[in-house]
Amino acid sequence: MNNKQLTIIKIGGNVIDNSANLHQFLLDFTALPGDKILVHGGGKIATELGESLGVEAKMVEGRRITDIETLRIVTMVYAGLINKNMVAQLQATGSNAIGLTGADGNIIKAKKRPVKEIDYGFVGDLDEHSVSAETLDSLLKAGLVPVLCAITHDGDTQLLNTNADTIASSVAVAMSQLYETRLVYCFEKKGVLKDVNDDDSVVREIKTSEFEALKADGTVQGGMIPKLHNAFEAIKKGVSAVYIGKANELNELAGGTFGTKMNP
Numbered sequence: 001m002n003n004k005q006l007t008i009i010k011i012g013g014n015v016i017d018n019s020a021n022l023h024q025f026l027l028d029f030t031a032l033p034g035d036k037i038l039v040h041g042g043g044k045i046a047t048e049l050g051e052s053l054g055v056e057a058k059m060v061e062g063r064r065i066t067d068i069e070t071l072r073i074v075t076m077v078y079a080g081l082i083n084k085n086m087v088a089q090l091q092a093t094g095s096n097a098i099g100l101t102g103a104d105g106n107i108i109k110a111k112k113r114p115v116k117e118i119d120y121g122f123v124g125d126l127d128e129h130s131v132s133a134e135t136l137d138s139l140l141k142a143g144l145v146p147v148l149c150a151i152t153h154d155g156d157t158q159l160l161n162t163n164a165d166t167i168a169s170s171v172a173v174a175m176s177q178l179y180e181t182r183l184v185y186c187f188e189k190k191g192v193l194k195d196v197n198d199d200d201s202v203v204r205e206i207k208t209s210e211f212e213a214l215k216a217d218g219t220v221q222g223g224m225i226p227k228l229h230n231a232f233e234a235i236k237k238g239v240s241a242v243y244i245g246k247a248n249e250l251n252e253l254a255g256g257t258f259g260t261k262m263n264p
């Protein structure tokens, strides 16, 4: 077992879109001890900018169909606007953040999703060779906090759009070769809820074997289905602990009362 500890945190678009919540989250993130990597989404903001430019968002099972116009928009929003603002805010809170796409330092090489029933366009899928744990490790050893956005590349000039939950899971799996790694999905709710309209109905623990039943009875829906799938993949492939919970309750992580914990 590796004894170096690493926390990988993913933050979703609903929190990024609220400046007060984002500021509080970034303060709590900086206060977490030990090595850290931040992965951010921003789907909501990309959708809004697209609409204002006359490019309508098309989502299938939580994944954005990414034609060339949409790729331009998501590259500007994720790799530019959100990533650089987040880095500047982290610098102000005392984290020496470095903002990166998967093309920078060849940190995440993806494969364009093959066209089957649906053509997702410039969407990148990841496999066990996609993430360069060594390069991320060298940044951590230099005292930097990598801030990864949802833009990857194929190694042959093409940028690709990869779901941020998937990036967080794949980065956590790759880093678990070098570190005892925990993965924390932060969003606007307190965890996986028994009743999605009741914020106090948090399910404290979910076992892999319970996931199918939660899907079948409709307890988890929409974006929570791929999030849980990514969470359980991480647990299966060597990540020590995976949590899903509220961005503004991150300070509860140390006390063990944070959100929902995934169990093998």
Ligand SMILES: Nc1ncnc2c1ncn2[C@@H]1O[C@H](COP(=O)(O)OP(=O)(O)O)[C@@H](O)[C@H]1O
Binding pocket: 011, 012, 013, 014, 041, 043, 062, 165, 186, 187, 188, 189, 191, 192, 193, 194, 195, 196, 219, 220, 221, 222, 223, 224, 227
């Ligand atoms: N049982 C559940 N508990 C909590 N959220 C749920 C549940 N089922 C569905 N959801 C939905 O999943 C969403 C989170 O997924 P997503 O929108 O992809 O988040 P993010 O953009 O933060 O990654 C929540 O905003 C909520 O509407």
Ligand SMILES: CC(=O)N[C@@H](CCC(=O)OP(=O)(O)O)C(=O)O
Binding pocket: 011, 012, 013, 014, 040, 041, 042, 043, 044, 046, 062, 063, 064, 074, 123, 124, 150, 161, 162, 163, 164, 165
């Ligand atoms: C292929 C794909 O779907 N990519 C996502 C990447 C951003 C993301 O994951 O943002 P959230 O975490 O805020 O949802 C998208 O463009 O919406």
